Amino acid sequence: MSKKMKRPLTIEEKKRKDEEEVLERLEEKYLNDIDINNLKVYSSLEKNLVYLEALFSKASDFNTRKFKLGDEEVKATLVYVQGIVNKGFINDTILRELMIVSRNQDLKLSRSYSNLIDLIEDRLLTMGTIERRDEFTTIIDDMLCGHAVLLIDGYDEAISIPIPTREVRNVAEPETESVVRGPREGFVESIDINLSLVRGRIKTPDLKFESFRLGRVSKTDITVAYIEGIAPQDLIDEVLNRVKRIDIDIVNESGIIEQLIEDDPFSPFPQISNTERPDGVASSLNEGRVSIFVDGTPFVLVMPSVFVHFLQANEDYYQRFFFSSFVRMLRFVAFLVALLGPSVYIAITTFHQEMIPTKLLLSIVASRAGVPFPALVEALIMEIAFEFLREAGIRLPKTVGQAVSIVGALVVGEAAVQAGLVSQAMVIVVALTGIASFMIPAYSFALGVRLIRFGVMFLAASWGMFGITFAVLALLIHLCSLRTFGVPYLSPITPVDWEALKDSFIKVPEWFKNSRPSYLVKDDNQRIASNVKPSPAKGDDEDE
Amino acid sequence: MSTKKISNKQAFLLSLNVILTTIILLVPSEMIMSAGRAAWISIIFASLLILAIHYIVFKLSCQFSNQSLVQDCIDIFGKILGRLILIPFIMLNIELTILIIYESVGFVEFVMPTKGAMGIWIANALIAGYLSYKGIETIMRVNGFGIFIMLFSIFIIISTNYDLIDFARLQPIVLDFKQIARGSLLPLHWFLIIPNLFLVYKPFFKDKAKVLKISLLGNLTSMVIISVLLATTITIFGSQLGSIIEYPFYTLSTLSITGLDVTVFVAWIMATMIKVGFYYFTSLYLIKEWFKLSSYRSLILPFMIFTVSLGYFQTDIHYLKTLFIYIITIFIFVLEVPFLLLLIGAYLFKNNVKFNP
Known part of the structure; x- marks a missing residue:
């Protein structure tokens, strides 16, 4: 066998x-x-x-x-x-x-x-x-x-x-930050293109891009950018630590990262700014700040961002300083109007009529004669209607959105006045407040202001100017205690940094901005060489 | 984290706030009543007297140690006696906290008589509690804004009333020292706040040598501002009318531009509320040090309830209001000045032992 x-x-x-x-x-x-x-x-x-x-x-x-x-x-x-x-x-x-x-x-x-x-x-x-x-x-x-x-x-x-490939839209002017004068290019959804746009503006090997992936499911590419030698090392370490600490399933947009690394998540004020403009990121990096690029979004995070940054626009740097300073001061006034406009109107008409000149007072009284509501309710009706219109205008397709805004503002406003629901003065106040809030360049900052406005209105209706003082003081305390990546939020106003104040509510001429903000950059903060103030060539003076 | 949180500029603004906010609201009519046309001289007298005391006590204190006032007292007088000596000082601070809230409430009631006092007491306590919760660094920053707004309002008041000034109303200047001394009682009390507060805040100052000079400068600046304002008030209202009006500086703001008074009201009430905030912090910090607690923050809520309830009922007793100037005199001569003199003596003795063993 x-x-x-x-x-x-x-x-x-x-x-x-x-x-x-x-x-x-x-x-x-x-x-x-x-x-x-x-x-x-x-x-x-x-x-x-x-x-x-x-x-x-x-x-x-x-x-x-x-x-x-x-x-x-x-x-x-x-x-x-x-x-x-x-x-x-x-x-x-x-x-x-x-x-x-x-x-x-x-x-x-x-x-x-x-x-x-x-x-x-x-x-x-x-x-x-x-x-x-x-x-x-x-x-x-x-x-x-x-x-x-x-x-x-x-x-x-x-x-x-x-050999990654993705359908990416062309580099175009960002819709949220359009300028009259300035570069027309904006970030797109590809992180590589975005990094190249910044690299094209900062041609130094000191520009560092530290990349990694975030998101257990999304594996999103993230890049932290900074200029070595200018950005403080402790700031870079802090940003990297906070980003690397994130353990999340999906990162679709830089806003998610922002919410996970900011200092005070309960503050109504953003502590990290975002921009779609490569020139904005380049300037920020040159000031010693750090940026975070997230693949899939054109919005790049810039940190630390303090109060005054949210009232500045890139175009300020491309215009002559008289106009830039004027516009910046206007924006600050707009911020105050957006925050306090309706509240001051409520307080004055309810408690402090003596503040209003007699003729104006009579005209306000006449316009409010048929209105059945107190000033607070009137303001709330108008403010909420305005918020409806604004939100509808944003969410709807562009053409329809514009139509809704116009119809809403003109027809509904006029009808509300004629029906005696609100007074003409209130329509003016709310419209001014709305326009003022649009003047704030940073959308995320304007959102915070919109929210706070409602709280201040209630205080003004209860306590008049005392209520407004209470609200402003509470806000001031909050702002003074707020920090973003170790930098006081109200820098350079308090603690005072005179050099940085040259580029805050005003903007001094370029040749006078000698150094980078010292609340950020400690060592290499020389910005511009001395004796660069422009002047005519010797001998050009006709009198000589 | 470093405890050295108060810069020289902030120390200067601190010394301005403790004087200006109170004196602007409370003192003028009382002073004009006591000292007449020479009220502005009373301010100079009070300021210079405290300047000398402040210089001596703060310099000796800094030579002795970098510790808090409570720790200094314990080191000098021993654990039990040191704490006992501090009890009246702490109680005085708490009482001053209540008085300052009362100033603020009184002013709001004066401008907005339709509003109930209780809400204003609570609002003050809430802001003060929130401010003290945020700590000394935030308090000093907020104070910067408060002082800026208040100085700006003072400038506006004077500049807009310039054409109403009649210097003849200041004359004749009769140097009646008894009158001047009587008129300086109230400002003495408020100027004494500077040395008291600086002794408590000693561990927080970044540069103690400069802070001493800065605080003296703050004292002098406050003196100049208040003297100018007093003189302005007298040159516009005269001494008789000035002594009758409850808030003469505030009333000045109603004379020029419509609505300016409300703006000035906002500025002053803001500065006063900030002052309440750092009085809260001072009292809480002293209590924390006295009991050797790790943090003062857990005390804020009970302290808010305590000050509002005590202050509300205490100031509701009308009889006490009529005795205000006597209470202040007792504070000065029984508590504040003896305490500072005791400290000066103790520091002198201990420094002698320390440097000449």
Whole structure:
């Protein structure tokens, strides 16, 4: 009787066994919560593919392209996620290099390479950046961020090739920060383009971009930008610490980061500004501040941002200082009007009629004669109606939104006055308040002012000017105690920084702004060389 | 974190606030009543007297240690006696806190007579509690704004009433020293706040040597401003009318521009409320040091309830109001001056022992 010999496994059986083994491990991972961070790449291509296919099961955009590499026809596979990689580049460059050029005669001479991966890295793939990976976690992260990954049979390493692509709108003027004079370019949704826009304006190797990914699910690319030597090191460390501390599932917009790293989340005032303008970010970085870029949004965070920053616009720096200073002071008045306008009207008409000149008082009394409500209710009706209109105008399509605003403002306002619901004076006050709030350049700051206004109105209705004083003092205390990344929020007003005050409520001529704000930059704060005040050339004076 | 939180500029503004806010609201009519046309001389007299005391006590205190006043007293007089000596001082501070809220309430009631006093007491306590909760650094910053607004309002009052000034009303100047001394009683009390407060805040000052000079300058500046305002009041109203009007400086603001009085009201009430805030902080800080507590913040709410309830009922006793000047005199000569003299003696003795062992 012949002894039954153990039959060698067929290729199919071997493949099935491999698959079973990997699936077992996968099951083990999911059931027993094994840390996949340490899961290394197998030397068997089949095992790797089974693992990846199991992981990306039911993901129709997961794609594998199997092929043979070189004359020796080593099995290799390029894996990637469709839609987020540049498919044209894969077809025309990567696969061409690997499938055709790898058979090139000259390349054969280089077969002195003991490692095929070294050969591919050194002689075949011509991209600027490629990385070698030996862990599945990094491979998966790369693939999900637009990399194609090359797996080769017999090697427990993979090559990760970054070729991300995404439909990105063109660089255009930002809608939220348009200017009469100034650059017309704004950030877009691609972090790479945004970084390049800033790099194009700050051509120094001291400009640093520290990048990492945030979001357990979204794996969003985040970059912290600063100028080494200008930005204080403790500020940089603090920003990096706060950002790296974030453990969240998804980061869709920079606003999420802002809410997770600000100093006082209960303050109505924003402590981090955001901008869509590369020139704004460049100036901020040059002042020693730090920026955070988030992939997928054109809004870049700038920190620390103090009170006066929210009343400044980029255009201020491009205009001559007389006009810039005038506009800045106007904005400050607008801030006060937006905050206190209706409250002062309520207080004066209810408690302090002696403040109003007699003729004006008579005309206000006449306009309020038919109004059945007290001034507070009247103001609330108008303010809330105004907020409705504003919100509707923003959310609706542009053309319809404008129509709603016009119809709302003109028709509803006029009808409300004619119906005797509100007085004409109140319509004027609310309209002025609305216009004043639009003058505040920072939208997030204006939102805070809008909210506070309602609280002050109630206090004014109860206590007149005393109530307003109470509210203003409470706000002042809050603002004086508020800090943003270690910098007092009311800098440079208090603590006083005379040099920085030159660029706060006013803007002095460029040649007079000698240094960067000392509340931020301690060491290298020389901004402009001395003796640069413009003057006519000697001999131009006709009298001489 | 460093405890050195008060800069020289802030110390200067602090010394301005403690004097200006109160004197502008409360003192003028009383002073004009007591000293007549020479009321402005009473201010100079009171200021110079306190200037000397302040210089001596603060210099000796700084030579002795960098610690708080409570710790100094404990080191000098021992654990029990040191604490006992401080009890009247702490009580005086609490009483002053109530008095300052009362000033503010009285002023608001004067301008807005339809409003009930209780709400104003509570509003003052809320702001003071919030301010003291935020700590000394915030108090000093807010004080900067308060003083700026108040000085601006004083400038507006004087400049807009310039054409009403008649210097003849200041004459004849009769130097009746008895009258001048009587007129200086109330300002003496308020000028004494500067040394008292600076002794309590000693650990917080960044540069004590400069702070001493700055605080003296603050005293002198307040003196000049108040003297000018008093002289302005007398040159506009005359001494008789000036002594009858309850808030003559405020009334000055009603003479020129319509509505200016309300603006001035806002400025002064703001400065007074800030002052209540740092009195809250002072009292709470002293209590904290006295009991060796880790933080004063847990005391804020009980202290708010205590000051409002005590102050509201205490000031509702009309009879006490008629004795106000006598109460102040007792404060000065029984509590404040003896306490400072005791401290001067103790510091002198201890410094002698320390430097000449």
